[in-house]
Amino acid sequence: MNNLIQYLFHYPTLPAFAKENFQEHFLMADKIMLVLILLHWIAATFIFSISYDTYLYGFIGGGLISGILLLAYHYFKGTLIMRSLVAIGLMLFSLIYIQQHLGRIEMHFHVFIGIALLSLYKDPIPIFVAAATTILHHIVFNYLQLYEVSLFEMPVMVFNYGCGFDIVLLHGAFVLIETAAIGYIIRTQIEYGVELNRTEKEISVLNQELSYSSMHDALTGLPNRNNLYSQLKLMIANANRYQQKFAVLFLDLDHFKNINDTLGHNVGDTLLKNVASKLKTIVRENDIISRIGGDEFIIILNDIKETIILEQVVLKILDEFRHEWIIKEHFLRLSASIGVAIYPDDSKDINELMKYADIAMYKAKSEGRDQFSFFTSELNSQIHHDVELANDMHRALHDEEFRLYYQPKIEIKTGKIIGAEALIRWDHYEKGIIPPNEFISIAESTGFILKLGTWIIEETARMIARLEHSGYHDVHISCNVSTRQFQNLNLYSEIENAISSSKINPSLFAIEITESVMMEYLEITLEVLKKIKKLGIHICMDDFGTGYSSLSYLRQFPIDSLKIDKSFVDDIVMEGDNDYLLINTIIAMGKTLDLNVIAEGVEEKFQMDYLDKKGCEYYQGYYFSKPVPESKFFELLEKNSTLE
Numbered sequence: 001m002n003n004l005i006q007y008l009f010h011y012p013t014l015p016a017f018a019k020e021n022f023q024e025h026f027l028m029a030d031k032i033m034l035v036l037i038l039l040h041w042i043a044a045t046f047i048f049s050i051s052y053d054t055y056l057y058g059f060i061g062g063g064l065i066s067g068i069l070l071l072a073y074h075y076f077k078g079t080l081i082m083r084s085l086v087a088i089g090l091m092l093f094s095l096i097y098i099q100q101h102l103g104r105i106e107m108h109f110h111v112f113i114g115i116a117l118l119s120l121y122k123d124p125i126p127i128f129v130a131a132a133t134t135i136l137h138h139i140v141f142n143y144l145q146l147y148e149v150s151l152f153e154m155p156v157m158v159f160n161y162g163c164g165f166d167i168v169l170l171h172g173a174f175v176l177i178e179t180a181a182i183g184y185i186i187r188t189q190i191e192y193g194v195e196l197n198r199t200e201k202e203i204s205v206l207n208q209e210l211s212y213s214s215m216h217d218a219l220t221g222l223p224n225r226n227n228l229y230s231q232l233k234l235m236i237a238n239a240n241r242y243q244q245k246f247a248v249l250f251l252d253l254d255h256f257k258n259i260n261d262t263l264g265h266n267v268g269d270t271l272l273k274n275v276a277s278k279l280k281t282i283v284r285e286n287d288i289i290s291r292i293g294g295d296e297f298i299i300i301l302n303d304i305k306e307t308i309i310l311e312q313v314v315l316k317i318l319d320e321f322r323h324e325w326i327i328k329e330h331f332l333r334l335s336a337s338i339g340v341a342i343y344p345d346d347s348k349d350i351n352e353l354m355k356y357a358d359i360a361m362y363k364a365k366s367e368g369r370d371q372f373s374f375f376t377s378e379l380n381s382q383i384h385h386d387v388e389l390a391n392d393m394h395r396a397l398h399d400e401e402f403r404l405y406y407q408p409k410i411e412i413k414t415g416k417i418i419g420a421e422a423l424i425r426w427d428h429y430e431k432g433i434i435p436p437n438e439f440i441s442i443a444e445s446t447g448f449i450l451k452l453g454t455w456i457i458e459e460t461a462r463m464i465a466r467l468e469h470s471g472y473h474d475v476h477i478s479c480n481v482s483t484r485q486f487q488n489l490n491l492y493s494e495i496e497n498a499i500s501s502s503k504i505n506p507s508l509f510a511i512e513i514t515e516s517v518m519m520e521y522l523e524i525t526l527e528v529l530k531k532i533k534k535l536g537i538h539i540c541m542d543d544f545g546t547g548y549s550s551l552s553y554l555r556q557f558p559i560d561s562l563k564i565d566k567s568f569v570d571d572i573v574m575e576g577d578n579d580y581l582l583i584n585t586i587i588a589m590g591k592t593l594d595l596n597v598i599a600e601g602v603e604e605k606f607q608m609d610y611l612d613k614k615g616c617e618y619y620q621g622y623y624f625s626k627p628v629p630e631s632k633f634f635e636l637l638e639k640n641s642t643l644e
């Protein structure tokens with residue numbers, strides 16, 4: 001109700017949004033109205049003058065109005081002033097017509113037609129101006145008629161049956177009512193029509209934006225995954241029709257995370273944008289490039305006829321990455337790994353193709369990055385095998401299929417077993433013994449190594465407890481700790497718990513950590529190691545010589561021993577006086593730092609003799625024993641203890 005009252009008493013005007021959009025319409029309407037005015041003039045001169053012989057009055061009066069409006073058009077076209085002047089002019093024609101007919105009341109009907117005509121403007125204001133003009137005119141002429149004034153020698157006549165203010169009021173009321181009615185109709189129609197038009201436009205713009213952003217990657221503007229899949233569907237249809245092949249390239253930047261982490265996301269984002277535009281310049285127009293996540297791009301190469309050509313394109317892409325990239329004043333060295341799967345050779349299924357390209361990409365990564373790899377069925381079965389193993393590990397741990405084997409460590413001078421390295425084996429109920437090389441890296445990639453690592457640490461501690469129980473108080477056991485475990489903050493407490501719950505002497509517990517792990521995460525590793533060292537355990541640097549550690553680094557690490565990597569021991573190929581410089585240097589290095597030096601992979605007596613000669617005190621290797629199950633290790637210990 002309130003709304004209705006408000007609406008009724010609200011002066012109907014043109015809504016603001018319509019004013020901005022109606023300019024062209026106003027100009028057009030002005031022209032039409034001018035034509036109508038001229039027609040009015042013709043009517044005044046030639047038609048309405050006939051019965052009363054009032055040509056001159058019609059001609060001069062109509063001419064004045066028409067002339068003024070034509071002049072006004074020149075200055076005010078398209079404006080509210082012009083519209084108002086037209087409204088006044090149109091109403092003045094009513095005045096002329098009534099005059100020409102000496103106040104014949106029927107000629108008043110023209111007012112209503114005139115007001116209706118003004119609605120062409122789609123603006124209520126001229127209509128109100130017209131109403132005001134008419135009412136004013138009636139009042140004025142009412143009195144002019146009363147006092148019998150004459151215009152152009154014609155008596156002023158508005159009402160042919162006598163004057164009176166009551167008649168003025170009656171006419172005024174009719175005009176006002178019509179005016180209000182038309183004003184409201186115009187406003188309603190404009191509001192409705194313009195609003196409708198506007199929302200439609202908005203909706204279609206929104207729709208466009210939505211379909212663009214839902215189909216494109218916001219950062220690079222490349223097609224996104226959804227988009228890629230729908231384009232792939234189309235490509236498959238085409239490839240089938242024309243018997244063509246196409247290649248799916250899965251491209252992943254190498255070490256992108258490092259760039260993001262060290263230089264910030266801003267640099268990372270800019271780099272990705274540059275990569276996107278670079279890729280666009282390499283491939284053909286009808287090939288597709290899409291970013292499906294972080295630093296992962298999919299490139300579809302259309303219509304592949306020869307594998308050689310495909311290889312050339314892939315090599316070219318890899319080559320383009322190798323150039324120096326300048327991103328926000330940083331000079332970046334970049335490389336990428338690419339996996340390739342081919343439709344329809346490898347698969348006819350989109351999802352499978354993408355998966356295969358992904359698998360091939362991982363192969364390229366694992367073989368050292370900065371290269372490409374084609375998908376093969378062997379690769380597939382390898383992956384299947386790996387996935388199967390990965391899925392089976394939790395069960396295996398629960399079913400106690402993992403066990404530690406022990407490889408003795410020997411003091412060369414005395415031939416005594418000083419300890420052992422614990423090496424894991426998976427005694428699979430179906431597959432038999434699985435060596436660690438086949439599952440450790442998988443466990444690392446799935447994160448299972450954390451669980452397994454905990455078990456290894458606990459089992460090592462329990463083994464030390466069993467040894468102590470059996471009277472071996474100076475035999476230590478070392479276990480291998482992988483990279484992933486070092487990134488886990490629990491490592492310290494896990495070792496601490498294992499030692500305290502098994503109630504062992506911590507100096508008998510050792511961990512082996514590879515040189516490359518230490519170097520890769522220098523700061524974190526150093527911190528963790530220092531903390532662990534406080535537990536009183538022994539720390540051994542494994543695979544020494546394969547990394548890049550220098551003496552200065554070695555000095556910082558709280559390590560107790562160095563294990564010379566098997567590859568150096570393998571160099572010792574025969575008996576005699578040959579000198580092996582590398583191994584000599586490593587041993588010397590260890591001695592300088594006051595570390596125990598142990599050699600691994602000793603298979604021959606002459607290897608052991610050489611090591612002994614150069615001052616290496618300990619070794620492990622097949623020459624003495626392979627890694628053996630616990631019971632066998634106890635037997636070896638027992639035999640060994642009779643040595644003295």
Ligand code: C2E
Pocket residue numbers: 407422423424435436437440456479480481482542543600601602603620621622623627
């Ligand atoms: P690693 O730590 O360098 O272990 C030494 C490897 O050399 C062992 O292989 C051992 O059996 C082998 N080996 C020892 N002496 C000789 C020899 O005279 N000749 C030859 N040819 N080989 C010898 P294994 O047990 O197959 O382990 C391979 C690798 O798997 C290990 O290398 C280690 O990196 C990893 N690994 C083994 N057990 C564990 C574990 O419990 N945890 C973790 N994280 N990694 C483990």
Ligand code: CA
Pocket residue numbers: 421480512542
């Ligand atoms: Ca080791």
Ligand code: CA
Pocket residue numbers: 542543563565566600
């Ligand atoms: Ca080793």
